[in-house]
Amino acid sequence: MPSIYQLKPRFQALLRPSVERLHARGVTANQVTLAAAGVSLLLGLLLAWQVQATWLFLLVPLWMLLRMALNAIDGMLAREFGQQSTLGAYLNELCDVVADAALYLPFALLLGVSAPLVVVVVLLAVISEYAGVMGPLVGASRRYDGPMGKSDRAFVFGVIGAGVGCAVLPASWINGLLAVVLLLSLYTLYNRVRHGLSETR
Secondary structure: OOOHHHHHHHHHHHHHHHHHHHHHOOOOHHHHHHHHHHHHHHHHHHHHHOOOOHHHHHHHHHHHHHHHHHHHHHHHHHHHOOOOOHHHHHHHHHHHHHHHHHHHHHHHHOOOOOHHHHHHHHHHHHHHHHHHHOHHHHOOOOOOOOOOOHHHHHHHHHHHHHHHHOOOOOHHHHHHHHHHHHHHHHHHHHHHHHHHHHHHO
16 A cells, blocks of 8 residues: 655655755764654643644644654664664654654544544554564564555644644544544554565565
């Protein structure tokens, strides 16, 4: 199934000049990873604290776009400038899961939005990423199969955030979108396990 993740090579090509400048200034991949996670946590806390100020949710799509760039940058710094490390691998996976949860859970506090639905979507996001990480443990590659990977979830929540911030997306529509995300997340989990198993045969 197609995923936004497949656009990553083109995105990286656009970012390469910036990555080279950051490396020249001594910025490391782990610093970028931690900075992206830190800002995500702060934004999540701000949204939860000021959930009644729905215009703040406009920050979600803006930050999602910047965070996507930072996620690509940390990987390029690690691979292309010899910064790969065991600590970096841990940070890359753990920070993404924590940041996603911090950014998505505040949507559960919005009036009319199903809090259990948001929580289940976040839980499935964690489980599907865990399934992807398990690939190397069984002799397969790290699985990024869609249709609802990290980039896809970021896009959907960015759209929802824009809709909430502009007051054009009613709670019933948000719940409908979350239900679709839930179903696609289940299919993503199935795809990652299935493809991981087939890769080991």
